[in-house]
Each structure stands twice: as C-alpha cells, then as structure tokens.
Amino acid sequence: MHPNALLELCAELIAAVNKLDAPVDSTVSAFFRQHKNLGQRERASLAETVYALLRERLKFQNLAQSGSGPLNRRLAMLAWRGSDSFLRAALSPAEQQWLAQVQAIAPESLQPRLRHNLPDWLAVPLQERLGDDEFWRLATALNEAAPLDLRVNTLKLKREEALEQLKAEGIDATPTPYSPLGLRIQGKPALNKLALFTSGGVEVQDEGSQLLALLLAPKRGEMVVDFCAGAGGKTLALGALMRNTGRLYAFDVSGHRLDALKPRLARSGLSNVYPAQIAHERDDRIKRLAGKIDRVLVDAPCSGLGTLRRNPDLKWRQSPQAVAELQAKQRAILASAARLVKPGGRLVYATCSLLDAENEVIAAEFAAAHPDFKPLGADEALSKVQVEGAGALVENGALRLWPHRHATDGFFAVAWERAA
Numbered sequence: 453m454h455p456n457a458l459l460e461l462c463a464e465l466i467a468a469v470n471k472l473d474a475p476v477d478s479t480v481s482a483f484f485r486q487h488k489n490l491g492q493r494e495r496a497s498l499a500e501t502v503y504a505l506l507r508e509r510l511k512f513q514n515l516a517q518s519g520s521g522p523l524n525r526r527l528a529m530l531a532w533r534g535s536d537s538f539l540r541a542a543l544s545p546a547e548q549q550w551l552a553q554v555q556a557i558a559p560e561s562l563q564p565r566l567r568h569n570l571p572d573w574l575a576v577p578l579q580e581r582l583g584d585d586e587f588w589r590l591a592t593a594l595n596e597a598a599p600l601d602l603r604v605n606t607l608k609l610k611r612e613e614a615l616e617q618l619k620a621e622g623i624d625a626t627p628t629p630y631s632p633l634g635l636r637i638q639g640k641p642a643l644n645k646l647a648l649f650t651s652g653g654v655e656v657q658d659e660g661s662q663l664l665a666l667l668l669a670p671k672r673g674e675m676v677v678d679f680c681a682g683a684g685g686k687t688l689a690l691g692a693l694m695r696n697t698g699r700l701y702a703f704d705v706s707g708h709r710l711d712a713l714k715p716r717l718a719r720s721g722l723s724n725v726y727p728a729q730i731a732h733e734r735d736d737r738i739k740r741l742a743g744k745i746d747r748v749l750v751d752a753p754c755s756g757l758g759t760l761r762r763n764p765d766l767k768w769r770q771s772p773q774a775v776a777e778l779q780a781k782q783r784a785i786l787a788s789a790a791r792l793v794k795p796g797g798r799l800v801y802a803t804c805s806l807l808d809a810e811n812e813v814i815a816a817e818f819a820a821a822h823p824d825f826k827p828l829g830a831d832e833a834l835s836k837v838q839v840e841g842a843g844a845l846v847e848n849g850a851l852r853l854w855p856h857r858h859a860t861d862g863f864f865a866v867a868w869e870r871a872a
C-alpha cells in the first residue's frame with residue numbers, strides 16, 4: 453500500500469479507537485475485518501501505533517496541538533510505530549519539518565502528567581501509596597509492552613521439556629522467576645501453530661495469574677470452585693494442579709466467556725472441569741453447594757488497571773464511578789462465594805487491579821464481617837507450593853504483584869481459611 457494511504461488508514465483507526473467506546477483489541481480487530489487487503493506488516497504497524505498512542509495519550513494529544521491539518525493524522529505521525537522511512541515517504545515537507553521539531557522536545561521539559569500519561573484520579577492514589585520514586589518506576593513499566601508468559605501444562609509435560617521443545621522451534625524462552633510452572637518469551641512469536649500449543653502442552657498466561665492459582669493450591673480429589681472463571685485462564689491451571697482429579701466448577705455469569713474456555717479445555721486434556729453459567733452470585737446452584745467446597749477462588753470483576761501494559765485503553769475507559777460500581781459487585785460476589793467454603797477450607801479473593809479500593813479495602817471489609825475466616829499468609833502458602841522468593845511478592849500477608857517490581861501484570865490476592 454502507498455505510504456500515504458496507510459498513514460490515512462492509521463488516522464482513521466485512531467479516530468475509531470479514540471472514541472473509547474470498546475476495548476482497543478476489539479476495535480482493531482473490527483477495523484482489520486473491514487480492511488482485508490492489509491498485509492501482516494501493515495497490520496502490525498497500525499496496531500502498534502494505536503497501542504503506543506493509548507500508552508502516551510496525554511503527551512501525544514498535547515504535542516499534536518501544534519501543526520496543521522487533521523488532528524488524527526498528526527497523532528498518527530507522532531505515535532507511528534512502523535518503519536521510519538515508510539513514514540517519511542508519506543509526509544509533506546512541512547509535515548516532516550513539524551515532526552522533527554516536535555520530536556526534538558526534551559521529554560524532561562514536559563509537565564509530569566505528560567510524562568506519566570495517567571489520568572489524575574489514578575495517578576494521585578498510586579503516587580500517594582508508592583512515593584515519588586516508585587511511582588515513576590511503575591508509570592514507566594506500565595507504558596512498556598508486556599512479555600509473553602506461558603504456563604506449562606504439567607499434566608502433559610515438564611517445564612524443562614517444554615523449554616527444549618520451544619528451543620527446537622527456534623524460540624528463546626526462560627523459566628519465570630517465581631512461578632514453577634511458567635516460561636517467559638521475549639518478542640511475539642506465533643504460537644498457535646506450534647504442536648506444543650495445539651496439543652495443550654502450554655497455555656498463554658501471565659506469571660502473576662499463575663501465582664493466583666498457586667495460592668489457592670487445590671489438591672487431588674478436592675471439590676473446588678472458580679467463581680468468576682471467565683475464559684478459564686485460572687481454571688486450567690487449577691485443574692492441572694488437581695492432577696485432573698476431584699471436581700472443579702467453573703462458574704461465570706457470561707456464557708460467552710465460558711464458551712471461550714471450551715476449546716482451551718479440550719486442548720488441556722482436563723476432564724475434571726464443570727463449566728456452568730450462573731444468573732448471578734446468589735444463583736440456586738451456588739446455594740446447593742453451600743459449605744461443601746474445599747477451595748474457592750474469587751477472581752473478581754475489576755477495573756483491570758494491573759493489565760495496562762496489555763490494555764492501555766483501560767486507563768481512559770475506567771473512572772472513579774466505574775470503580776465504585778465494581779466495588780459493590782466485588783463485595784457481593786465475595787460474600788456469596790464465601791458461603792461455599794466448608795469448615796477448614798480455603799478462600800482466595802483476587803483482582804488484576806492496582807487500586808487499594810478494589811483490593812485491601814474489600815478484603816478488610818470482608819474480614820471484619822466474617823471473623824470465622826482466618827487470614828493465611830501468602831508468603832507461607834506460596835512457599836509450600838515451590839514458589840521461590842515468595843517473601844518478595846507479599847505485602848501485609850497478601851500477594852501484591854507490580855509490573856515494575858515483579859515484571860508481571862499488577863495483581864492482588866488474599867487467602868483465608870474457614871475455621872473448622
């Protein structure tokens with residue numbers, strides 16, 4: 453495609469993404485479906501450009517105020533992540549001159565908000581919690597692309613064997629530092645045609661998400677509930693930890709998400725998983741299981757702000773009001789899921805949010821209202837399941853993962869044991 457035509461398409465995609473009315477990945481996929489003639493490299497350039505724009509949106513919007521011509525074209529020039537020579541070929545001499553001037557502005561000279569690129573309602577509590585130095589390290593980490601983590605399905609093979617198979621395919625992987633099940637790959641090799649992947653030997657799963665499943669630590673033969681199972685990232689890890697024995701209920705209100713679990717389940721070789729759509733957290737199915745379950749995971753619906761490396765649109769699509777609504781859901785789901793736990797059983801509440809409001813606050817309220825649930829130190833619980841250096845992952849007894857500290861998505865998880 454002619455460079456200028458591609459830049460124009462990029463501006464069109466930016467206009468669609470900037471509406472912020474849908475997750476960026478679905479807007480990008482829909483755009484590519486409408487433009488079937490785009491090649492692989494062209495698609496990659498457009499997708500990476502809109503992600504770069506969303507990561508540093510405040511900065512790019514500010515810089516785009518100068519110059520002339522359509523705003524979205526200026527944003528496309530500023531955030532462009534395709535080849536440099538290709539971009540030059542699309543630009544008029546005046547545009548080239550403008551871009552060179554803007555790119556010469558020293559980043560240090562910009563106001564703080566144009567450097568961290570977070571909305572104030574998010575930046576303020578994070579800066580208060582972490583202090584200046586760490587806040588800036590977090591802001592930098594959130595604007596970097598996440599590595600690709602895999603979880604090895606230990607029902608099928610050992611981590612070392614998966615590593616060897618990847619190496620044989622020319623893919624460089626290293627064991628994840630904390631999860632004994634994980635491998636980390638730099639770059640984005642296509643995995644979905646690899647025999648290792650199609651045969652269910654590995655699944656894509658952030659190391660942090662693997663650690664949440666490890667904190668629940670389900671055992672052979674147990675009755676386990678994954679209350680908010682979604683597409684089953686954690687369900688699959690839990691089923692394998694149970695060595696394909698016992699009974700693992702995967703509940704969710706979204707049938708669509710549970711449908712996405714099915715092909716993954718088929719690949720995994722698990723036959724101990726029972727997916728079921730529930731109407732809400734007080735569904736009759738839940739009532740029937742009250743007091744009968746050994747371990748319950750509540751991977752609660754949340755703002756997702758721990759995943760900004762992958763979903764940079766969330767910082768612009770979430771709001772304090774949305775967080776307040778999510779808190780109400782989190783309280784209700786946790787209270788209802790807790791009724792399932794049998795005496796001596798374990799309950800884990802988890803989110804992929806960075807905010808205390810969705811994490812420590814919800815956990816503390818629950819603990820105050822449920823004295824029969826005794827806190828379990830995540831440090832000790834994780835060490836028991838071969839997580840190395842678990843102490844570095846824990847704050848006040850809860851698992852607290854941060855992209856800048858642990859190179860995982862941001863996660864929170866707290867475990868309790870119900871008094872016998």
Ligand SMILES: C[S@@+](CC[C@H](N)C(=O)[O-])C[C@H]1O[C@@H](n2cnc3c(N)ncnc32)[C@H](O)[C@@H]1O
Binds near residue numbers: 704730752754
């Ligand atoms: C954080 S996501 C789960 C991700 C999933 N556990 C994974 O590892 O891939 C939260 C899920 O909670 C579900 N959810 C929302 N309200 C719910 C409710 N009242 N009861 C059960 N699940 C609910 C959403 O549909 C969503 O799939």
